Amino acid sequence: MDWNREQRYRRWEDASETEQKRLKTVVNQCNWRQTFHIQPVTGLLNDPNGFSYYNGEYHLFYQWFPLGPVHGLKNWYHTKSKDLVHWENVGLALAPTNEFDSHGVYSGSAIEHEGQLFLMYTGNRRDENWVRHPYQNLAVMNKDGHIKKLEKPVISAVPDGYTDHYRDPKVWKDGHDFFAVIGAQRKNETGAIMLYRSQDLIEWNLAGEIDIGLEDFGYMWECPDYFELADHGVLLFCPQGLAQSGDSYQNIYQSGYVLGNKLNVQERTLGNGCFQELDRGFDFYAPQTMETPDGRRVLVGWMGLPDVEYPTDKSGWAHCLTLPRELTIRNGILKQNPVKELELLRGENTEALLTIENETKRMEDFAGEIYELSAVFSNFSAGQFGIELRAGDKEKTVLKYDTCEKKVILDRSDSGQATGIQYGTVRKCLVESEMISFRIFVDVSSVEVFVNDGAEVFTARIFPDKNSQDIRFFAHDGKTDIQAVKYELKAKRASQL
Numbered sequence: 268m269d270w271n272r273e274q275r276y277r278r279w280e281d282a283s284e285t286e287q288k289r290l291k292t293v294v295n296q297c298n299w300r301q302t303f304h305i306q307p308v309t310g311l312l313n314d315p316n317g318f319s320y321y322n323g324e325y326h327l328f329y330q331w332f333p334l335g336p337v338h339g340l341k342n343w344y345h346t347k348s349k350d351l352v353h354w355e356n357v358g359l360a361l362a363p364t365n366e367f368d369s370h371g372v373y374s375g376s377a378i379e380h381e382g383q384l385f386l387m388y389t390g391n392r393r394d395e396n397w398v399r400h401p402y403q404n405l406a407v408m409n410k411d412g413h414i415k416k417l418e419k420p421v422i423s424a425v426p427d428g429y430t431d432h433y434r435d436p437k438v439w440k441d442g443h444d445f446f447a448v449i450g451a452q453r454k455n456e457t458g459a460i461m462l463y464r465s466q467d468l469i470e471w472n473l474a475g476e477i478d479i480g481l482e483d484f485g486y487m488w489e490c491p492d493y494f495e496l497a498d499h500g501v502l503l504f505c506p507q508g509l510a511q512s513g514d515s516y517q518n519i520y521q522s523g524y525v526l527g528n529k530l531n532v533q534e535r536t537l538g539n540g541c542f543q544e545l546d547r548g549f550d551f552y553a554p555q556t557m558e559t560p561d562g563r564r565v566l567v568g569w570m571g572l573p574d575v576e577y578p579t580d581k582s583g584w585a586h587c588l589t590l591p592r593e594l595t596i597r598n599g600i601l602k603q604n605p606v607k608e609l610e611l612l613r614g615e616n617t618e619a620l621l622t623i624e625n626e627t628k629r630m631e632d633f634a635g636e637i638y639e640l641s642a643v644f645s646n647f648s649a650g651q652f653g654i655e656l657r658a659g660d661k662e663k664t665v666l667k668y669d670t671c672e673k674k675v676i677l678d679r680s681d682s683g684q685a686t687g688i689q690y691g692t693v694r695k696c697l698v699e700s701e702m703i704s705f706r707i708f709v710d711v712s713s714v715e716v717f718v719n720d721g722a723e724v725f726t727a728r729i730f731p732d733k734n735s736q737d738i739r740f741f742a743h744d745g746k747t748d749i750q751a752v753k754y755e756l757k758a759k760r761a762s763q764l
Contacts, residue, residue: 311335312329450489457484478536550726571586624745645747
């Protein structure tokens with residue numbers, strides 16, 4: 268299909284009943300539909316939005332273009348959960364309906380206030396010359412799930428010195444005041460993050476830019492998020508336009524954080540920090556966090572990237588969200604681990620304790636398409652060791668450790684149908700340790716790897732043949748001890764729901 272402007276700006280209701288039914292059928296017949304990840308019912312999913320806990324449930328919205336696997340007229344789609352694991356599709360939450368979001372309901376966040384959930388988002392309007400005009404809007408959801416937009420924007424103008432790339436408000440409360448950060452681009456095409464302050468979520472005052480000591484660091488910073496954890500301030504954002512540097516910044520756009528002091532809202536400083544990538548894999552962007560009722564900081568990201576084609580495009584849908592990850596700070600390192608609630612998915616388990624030397628070993632009881640796998644490698648003398656996942660006669664996704672380079676390596680060169688190969692098929696990062704542990708979640712078309720208790724994470728979409736289900740352990744140029752456990756996961760393919 269030739270996705271011209273007119274087709275990208277159609278609404279779901281513009282499609283005939285026959286077209287809607289045909290699209291749903293094609294999507295549900297796709298062999299790569301996930302089982303325990305949030306994914307779109309049809310069309311394209313991107314940024315997670317409005318991640319929050321309200322009225323006894325977790326709420327998570329996402330950017331959605333329903334009519335195809337392309338970026339078009341954006342809506343917010345609503346899902347909810349009582350346990351961060353089993354998600355219920357609620358349906359369309361916010362659609363373009365007025366002059367302040369006529370060309371898209373773009374990213375934003377949510378906060379509970381006075382018994383209601385306030386949704387703050389960027390609305391886009393295009394004028395007759397197709398010039399973008401961004402507005403920061405507010406909608407309110409009550410306990411019955413009814414959502415009502417405010418009639419006018421709460422931030423209606425872009426400040427002098429900045430372009431129309433001005434979006435993605437993330438709001439939080441500190442004391443009696445509300446604060447929001449917004450991603451921005453200066454007129455000189457460099458990125459910035461703006462800080463706003465309010466007493467009621469309605470009237471907002473611009474405080475100015477947040478200074479994190481990064482100059483000329485990409486041409487746009489989007490999807491900012493600020494929170495405090497373990498007496499640190501943590502600022503997440505997604506800089507666009509970074510040049511590759513060694514093993515870093517390999518994707519089309521990057522997503523990461525600066526860890527510093529708590530934000531000084533008067534001086535708008537965190538202390539100069541170093542930008543660290545959140546995920547070392549191929550498919551991770553636009554993360555958003557929230558605080559659970561028991562005080563944990565949990566992150567969900569978009570398992571995908573803009574401007575990259577995926578094999579599922581041919582089946583009328585694209586992308587999913589990552590598993591929820593609990594964030595902690597230990598010894599100055601931001602760690603990510605799957606939330607403990609994911610253990611609810613576990614079924615039967617199989618354990619193995621083995622030593623391998625200069626071989627690749629297929630374990631008879633270690634195979635599958637959907638599973639959780641933990642493996643600890645110790646006492647190693649091998650030059651390289653690791654695991655082949657979703658392996659078959661011609662396919663494998665290779666996760667390994669190189670003891671000379673002291674790097675963890677994820678290689679999807681042979682993972683099935685290719686995606687994003689213009690940005691490479693291998694990702695690496697430095698991990699210096701005498702023991703290497705991998706906790707791996709494999710879904711039908713994705714792999715998420717948590718290295719050494721979440722010190723590093725690799726996320727990747729993979730598209731192997733359904734019959735490629737082997738798990739193989741290997742060691743080259745030496746040996747290693749391996750302790751492994753595999754859990755069956757109680758999840759169903761989306762088309763079976």
